[in-house]
Amino acid sequence: MNRTTRVWRAGAVVLAAGLALTACGSDDSSGDGSSSGGDCTEQNLAFLGALTGDAGALGVNMANGIQLAVDEYNEDAECEVGLKKFDSQGSPDKAPALATEIVGDDTIIGLVGPGFSGESLATGKTFFEAGLPSISPSATNVTITEQGWTTWHRVIGNDNAQGAADAKYLTDTVGASKVYVIDDAQDYSKGLATVVKDTLGDTAVGYDEIQVGQTDMSATVTKVTAAKSDAVFYGGYYTEAGLLVKQLRQAGWRGTFMSGDGAEDPAFVKVAGQAGNGAVLSAPAAPAPEDFAAKVKDDTGSEAGLYTTQSYDAANIFLEALKAGNTEPKDINDFIGSYSGDGVSGPISFDDKGDIETSTIYAYMVKDGELDTENPTAIE
Amino acid sequence: MSERTRVLELDDVTLRFGGLTALDSVSFHIDEGEILGMIGPNGAGKTTAFNAITGVYQVTSGEVRFAGRSLAGLKRHAITKLGIARTFQNIRLFGSMTALENVLVGADANHSTGVLSALFRTAKHRREEDDGHERGMELLEFMGLASRADELAANLSYGDQRRLEIARAMATGPKLLCLDEPAAGFNPQEKAQLMELIRRVRDRGFTVLLIEHDMRLVMGVTDRIVVLEFGKKIAEGTPAEIRDNPAVIAAYLGVDEDAS
Amino acid sequence: MNFSFLVNHIVELSITGLALGAIYALIALGYTMVYGVLQLINFAHSEVFMYGTFAVAWVFVFVHGTTSVNQTLGGTAGLLLLSLLAAMAMSAAIAMLLERVAYRPLLKRKAPRLMALISAIGASFALSELMGLRDRVVGWVGLRDDLDNYVSKARDVYTNPVTIQPQTVFTVGGYGVKDVDIMVIVASLLMMVALDQFVRRTRFGRGIRAVAQDPESAALMGVNATRVIRGTFILGGIMAGAAATLYMVKIGSTRQNAGFIFGVKAFTAAVLGGIGNLRGALLGGLVLGVAENYGAAIFGTQWKDVVAFVLLILILLVRPSGILGESLGKARA
Amino acid sequence: MGVVRENLDRVARRYRALPGPARVALVVLLVVLVYLLPLLRPPIITTNQIDFGGVMFAIAAFALVAVGLNVVIGYAGLLDLGYVGFYAVGAYTTGVLTSYHAHWAFFLALPVAIAVTMVTGVLLGWPTLRVRGDYLAIVTLGFGEIIRIAVTNVEWVGAARGIKDIPHPPNIGPDPEPPFGDGGLFTIPSLQWDGIVPSLDSGRETTFLVFGAVSAVPYYWLVLSFLILILFADRLIKDSRVGRAWEATREDEDAAEHMGVPTFKFKLLAFALGAAVGGLSGSLYASSQSGYINPQSFPLLLSILFVAAVIVGGAGNRWGAIIGGTLVAYLPERFREFADFRLLVFGLALMILPVYRSQGLLPPRRTIRARAAAEEIEHLEGRDEAPTEVV
DSSP: OOOOSSSSTTTOOOOOOTOOOTTTTOOOOOOOOOSSSOOOOOEEEEEEEEESSHHHHHHHHHHHHHHHHHHHHHHHHOOOOEEEEOOOOOOOHHHHHHHHHHHHHHHHHEOOOOOOOHHHHHHHHHHHHHTTTTSSSOOOOGGGGGGGOOTTEEOOHHHHHHHHHHHIIIIIIIOOOSSSEEEOOOOHHHHHHHHHHHHGGGGGEEEEETTTTTOOOOHHHHHHHHHOOOOEEEOOOOHHHHHHHHHHHHOEEEEEEEOTTTSSSSSHHHHGGGTTTTOOEEESOOOOOOOHHHHHHHHHHHHHTTTTTHHHHHHHHHHHHHHHOOOOOHHHHHHHHTTTETTTTTEEEEETTTOOOOOEEEEEEEEEEEEEOOOOOOEO | TTTTTOOOOOOOOEETTTEEEEEEEEEEEEEOEEEEEEEEESSSSSHHHHHEEEEOOOSEEEEETTTTTTTOOHHHHHHHHHHHHOOOOOOOOOOOHHHHHHHHHHHGGGOOHHHHHHTOOOOHHHHHHHHHHHHHHHHHHTTOOOOGTTSSSGOOOOOOOHHHHHHHHHHTOOOEEEEEEEEOOOOOOHHHHHHHHHHHHHTTTTTTEEEEEEEHHHHHHHHEEOOOOOOOOEEEEEEHHHHHHHHHHHHTTTEEEEOO | HHHHHHHTTHHHHHHHHHHHHHHHHHHHHHHHHHHHHOOOOOTHHHHHHHHHHHHHHHHHHHOOOOEEEEEEEEGGHHHHHHHHHHHHHHHHHHHHIIIIIIIIHHHHOOOHHHHHHHHHHHHHHHHHHHHHTTTHHHHHHTTTTHHHHHSSTSSHHHHHEEEEOOEEEEETTTTTHHHHHHHHHHHHHHHHHHHHHHHHHHHHHHHHHHHHHHHHHHHTTTOOHHHHHHHHHOOOHHHHHHHHHHHHHHHHHTTTTTTHHHHHHHHHHHHHOTTHHHHHHHHHHHHHHHHHHHHHHOOOOGGGHHHHHHHHHHHHHSSSSSOOOOOTTTTTT | HHHHHHHHHHHHHHHSSSOOHHHHHHHHHHHHHHHHHHHHHOTTOOOOOOOOOHHHHHHHHHHHHHHHIIIIIIEEEEEEEOOOHHHHHHHHHHHHIIIOOOOOOOOHHHHHHHHHHHHHHHHHHHHHSOOOOHHHHHEEEEEHHHHHHHHHHHHGTTTGGGGGOOOOOOOSSSSBBBTTTTOOEEEEEEEEEEEEEEEEEEEEEEEEEEOSSOOOOHHHHHHHHHHHHHHHHHHHHHHHHHHHHHHHHHHHHHHHHHHTTOOHHHHHHHHHHHHHHHHHHHHHHHHHHOOOOOGGGHHHHHHHHHHHHHHHOOOOOOHHHHHHHHHHHHHHHHTGGGGGGGHHHHHHHHHHHHHHOOSSSSHHHHHHHHHHHEEEEEEETTTSOOOOOOO
């Protein structure tokens, strides 16, 4: 998924240093990364993603998963591993300087991240040229793994897989014959919507784009109802998705509304209200198993959320590489390339581009004013 | 009179705003080296005539000619470059610039350095800068403002600001200098100095068009006077002739026109 | 490009466009009035509107609770009236605060106008961020649990629990006109007429016009400019509060940066109509709303803002001071 | 606040009192220091958590933009709320020419990008500079949005995907061979500080002179060099007929027109020159470390921050613009620990600043000089009333 903070981007700025805010909201890198034994050199994992800003919640989900893996490892490790967190606010403009900081830090042996596709594209070269292996838990844009960055991996299915599955779901399970495809012109959204549209072929009867931040959808609603479509696929994020389905229902439209992982969030229902009922939201991720969720809660004090399992798995691959005695970036990278195992999120192995080999797409339903995050259906 | 060169000629000039006729078939001319006064009660159209000459308004009909050339359709800055400069009734200096810089802006009307010659400090640029400074300082000197050259225009005293405006206008190198109530707000002593100054300006070879309220000043300094009322020219002549003109007296004493 | 679509659905596109434009127009009034008296772009007016939308949502949560339901317009009439008052009060209070904190100190010091713009931009950031951090603020005060329904996840979209389900009132050209759209258009027209009359007929309105025309002579004639300016901000705030209520009726969700886009659009509307001109703001808003919808129909919805701005540039080329020209007291004082 | 001003004046006076060669030496020393800053990593001002070189690059880029926008806002008095549009045009022209549709070398694309941006400035300015000042604000804001929406939706410039693989400036020495070969002539380590004791940090080094993705320092040097060039150019233009014409136009457009200044032409010139600098910065940004641009890099908010940088620093003063740009780019990175509160504090600071410094942090030099002149005159005349604030 490829969310970037939209409005409060580049220049979140403090002008007055002297203002007494030191007490509040400090979010330093929590990893003390201290070595316990005598001949241990300091070693850290890094996380790069949004910890604050509009998408901050997702980054926190990821950081929690990594933290759990690191804590479990440290329980019986000879040399402890720390975690350094770098807050990009999801912005592709902030990320390069953070990436430089990461590659300039010799104690960092691997990166879990970057969180989103935009920042992945902006930093991929830096990590590649510096030879730092990375595993992203959540960046799904197809083009990232087409860059030839041999140090870049992800443990999540890309948008091609999801788009094809979504289109199949609409025609086979829903039985739609006229689908209207809409997106918000963002990279992620358009990529996903285009795959859906192309897979649908003639079944896609119309296409429109809205803008992120737009609230009045009346022109789009007119288009959908005029096309007499029986389903809408929306590529984008939950805010606009919620507003769109609400205004469609207000106009009396009765078809099936479907969207992708950008909208797969409880907040979708909050925005849509009762209008969200019956909506189908897909995601390339299954919910966290119960015992895992309990461990996360136990360890970090927070609930497991979207991408927590993937982050946990990604961190564990690095930690297993360490256990196997790899300390040089090149060795670690080779280890990841040939890795194969069962993570909490499913079976993991990488193809030669760095994409995960097998991924399952799940459809989550909205029922009775709630997003059922527990019981998704796997789309075959 | 006809052997002298006509600097400016207004030929049957009419100017209307909507239904209002601000200038009604006004004709007069100014000869080289002359000081022409323009008087009239408030709202008579003096400033309007001024604005028609300097290109603020385009005339509705008739023609304004400068050195034989029609000014129709010319932009204000182009008219300035042709050789008409003006001052303003309510002082309009560039307050955040120094006195010298104000004059330099005027002098720049004759210059043409652009970005490139400024960037490469070409010979032309240097020549023009030197020329501007020289001429500017000379004019400030002439106005008695040399010691104030580096002071901000906004910080000058009222009288100095009036004088600086005249210097700035002279710096554009005009043939015709139009002064719009230069004595407004002056005390009698300052007015006397101003009269002297205007004469000296003329002696430097400028032709002067003077709008003024103060009759004594106008009578004392001008060669000829044009009187406007309600947008019409009601009289023209030497100060002595104007002083005795019944129409002018009526206009100034506010006698009802029908009665006269 | 899809002109036949526009032609076939022109009624629907016009009416929904008018409803959106009516909201723009109400916000535009705030820009236009402040500009009229101060010649300042009140950049923070968008936040005045945004706080109003939250007031509406909070009133609903307070009275109705958080369970989300669908309701008809008629069924929520009482609540809407209540929230209208709350939104007006909230927006007026924020506008007043702005005047007091971000403008008056600068006017007193005769700061350059650009500096006042910076102050307004700062106020806009601060107000918007404050709303985005309200959970923290409430947490410091120790009220987090009591106020959770109002605080929620502060940066997320905050939604009115009651979704208003529009009813078709009558049909024109095959399109069922919805009660919500009629209500939005009529309500904003009423507000606008009321304001117009207020400015024309009352003593205070004459004060506004006098200050707009010439602050110095107004002061000589005994008009208290400070009071007039404050009053102008409050009036603008009240109108923004009304806009906020209508916005919540139509859209139903808001967030801490919801004001931004509407603020830009409303300011565009104000300039389009002729800034400083109340009727111009109305006309500008309506034209903008309809043009956006037409543009979205022809070129695709993503080009809607481009259509709006291109229209603005074109109109300014033909009429450099807006459709109706500038006046707040100037032309018809 | 008065104390700050007095001290600044005192420093300026002392500097002017130095003999010529000493002045030159001092300036050279200062410039070298500024170049070396990201390697010296002086304590306190060095950012932690984020690469200092990258931050210095951002600062230099912001300062460059601010200097360009200062021509438009500070000199000519035109409020431009859509400057990010020019920045985007520069960046996208570079992207299209070097990667997306052709494969020009960066230094070939750079002048074209500047020229294209300049033409864009003229095309935008031609119709809009005729409308009155305040309307210009909304029209330019609209222009910035039009550019952003256009690049988001037009497939020809990559739409939402943006443009990748924009080539970097040419390296000196052998090219690097990623992922595990450095290239370049030699590496320069940076310093690390233990309190006030410096030592060499071998882990953090920059390869001379490789414009790669690993170190931001070479890009910083490049932008800084352009910044210095632009500063010289800015000064030469400002101290000429052109600069005077801008100032006169800003002060009183009608009067300027009557003094023979073709104001429209000069406003258009300011617009075009400002745009050119915006295009230059955009082009440099496009070819920087990540070599990747997408439409989200050019939001409206960025325009507003640019304007804030210029005005906070003191509109009309090029050093003020640099200080404003520096603050706006640097402080949020230095104080990353404020996290969510950054924008709130920024907003409050913007509100407070105008009250205490209504001319910005560094008002135009002229007022300082004029104040000195006023003091002198007072001294001569033996008056001792306080001079009134200028402007």
